[in-house]
Amino acid sequence: MFIHYGLYSGLAGEIQGKKYKGCVEWIMQYSGVDSETYAREALPRFKPKRGKAETWVKLAKEAGCVYTILTSRHHEGFNMFDSKFSDFNVKTTKGVDIVKEYAEACKKYGMKAGYYFSLLDWSHPDYDPTGSGISYPKGNYEAQKQGRRQFGNHEKYKDYLYNIFNELLTSYAPVDLVWWDFSQPGFQGDKAWNATALMKNLFEKNPKAIQNNRLYHSANHLSEGGIRVTPAWKGDYSTAEHHIPATGINGDWEACQTLNGTWGYSADNQEWKTSQALIRELIDTVSRGGNFLLNIGPMPDGSIPPESIRIFKEIGFWMKKNGEAIYGTRANPLNIELTWGRLTRKGEDITYIFVYDKPDNGELTIPCSFEGDVKAVLLGGEKTVNMSQDKKSNTTTFYIKNMKMDTAATVIKVMGKRMIHKRSA
Structure with a gap:
């Protein structure tokens, strides 16, 4: 303040x-x-x-x-x-x-x-x-x-x-x-x-x-x-x-x-x-x-x-x-900024996804993937968020069609081992 x-x-x-x-x-x-x-x-x-x-x-x-x-x-x-x-x-x-x-x-x-x-x-x-x-x-x-x-x-x-x-x-x-x-x-x-x-x-x-x-x-x-x-x-x-x-x-x-x-x-x-x-x-x-x-x-x-x-x-x-x-996090680890929201990270095992606007199809795709056991939850209620990974394209998709959205920003917490970034040329 x-x-x-x-x-x-x-x-x-x-x-x-x-x-x-x-x-x-x-x-x-x-x-x-x-x-x-x-x-x-x-x-x-x-x-x-x-x-x-x-x-x-x-x-x-x-x-x-x-x-x-x-x-x-x-x-x-x-x-x-x-x-x-x-x-x-x-x-x-x-x-x-x-x-x-x-x-x-x-x-x-x-x-x-x-x-x-x-x-x-x-x-x-x-x-x-x-x-x-x-x-x-x-x-x-x-x-x-x-x-x-x-x-x-x-x-x-x-x-x-x-x-x-x-x-x-x-x-x-x-x-x-x-x-x-x-x-x-x-x-x-x-x-x-x-x-x-x-x-x-x-x-x-x-x-x-x-x-x-x-x-x-x-x-x-x-x-x-x-x-x-x-x-x-x-x-x-x-x-x-x-x-x-x-x-x-x-x-x-x-x-x-x-x-x-x-x-x-x-x-x-x-x-x-x-x-x-x-x-x-x-x-x-x-x-x-x-x-x-x-x-x-x-x-x-x-x-x-x-x-x-x-x-x-x-x-x-x-x-x-x-x-x-927000607290104790670092900047977005990707080399791009998403059109529908933002990312922060904590350590190498936690990623936070801030969703501003829900896509019409209810699917959020980020250009990276995770190693090992991965879990995604909605902050606040800890409700599980369904997700899938495509290691070939190095992307992860979150399915939020039925998720109730916060007017300012809804936050998804992704817990998984080291994040693999999709780098541009």
């Missing part, structure tokens, strides 16, 4: 009477207001309540998530944790330390605690984006021209970034995962963020922690020419955003996705995806070797929108029956 909650949540997609629809956590940049105007507009409308962080983690647990990632700070520069280095934080403004409550909830529910950490800061006086190629509110540029704002010493900003990250690591341990965001070709790594020092501090505090690749400019978007693996020293995994690579990535990766096209809370956006579509995106991701990170955007007080709760619970219901075909 990805959790986008910050000062922008109070605005709910509207500032100075104008509404914005998509990715409203960027509303400061979209509207162009300067940092003083943004704070004046947003602070009164952000009303976090105690106990809400536990509801997020509890829902994640019910949905079958094994890790969560909370926005500890977004590009607006508002820290969701107590800090002695900046008064622009949730503790000094509202008295509720959101990150503290979140960290405690993760411990309570046995959840891996991840933190999104923006490297940008549209409000800090020492942050200087000049020439970086990174989007910045035009209002701050105008304020600088008028002498109302000074771009400071970016080297000092990098010290500030290190100090608040160190606070996160030491005061809210354990930090199991860090989701950095983001860099550009001319503004990345040590030059922009002192990346080496940040990474070293993370691993010294928690050697088992993992991190994504966004301390550097990495190919995580289709607009950048496709998703590619980056060198390990730049991060542990790639982060495909709003996209599931058609053939996966040759390395560790994660696809992050929204429920309605925006990460932060929008009061007007009701373009909710179906749980069926999202379950299939989860399966598509895992069958191609990745993890799936699905977002919620809590409301101004931290409550989860009812539609988000419904979707996550429906996914959780499906996962309770079919989760073994």
